Amino acid sequence: MTYFVAMGPFDGNKGGVGARGWRIWRKGRNVYWEFGGITVERGRFVSYRWAGRPQSRGSPARMYSVADAIVERRNLIEAKKDRGQGHPGYKQLPPGVKILPPLLRKPKRDRN
DSSP: OEEEEEEEEOTTSSSSEEEEEEEEEEETTEEEEEEEEEEEEESSSEEEEESSOOEEEEOOGGGOOHHHHHHHHHHHHHHHHSOOTTSOOOEEOOTTOOEEOOOOOOOOOOOO
16 A cells, blocks of 8 residues: 655645645555545654545556556556645555544543
């Protein structure tokens, strides 16, 4: 699995700043990817977490052989690295660093 993050100015955002992440992987003849907003958590180490549930996409298996799926995954990865102006471009995370699942907890209600 390959993870990408981009943080900084985004022309399309209302506030002009954002943080986004991608995950691209291949399983057999299928290529899958997820993308969405992320949050950066700083502590002893910097960690990345999905801000909500990421959107998922996948390629139909009938379109690819395993070799074609590997090439498609590489093409997606290269496309994420090279972005146009007004976008910071995605940086590939080092091996072993992942975007963690979102914290989906309900806020505690005050019972007074």
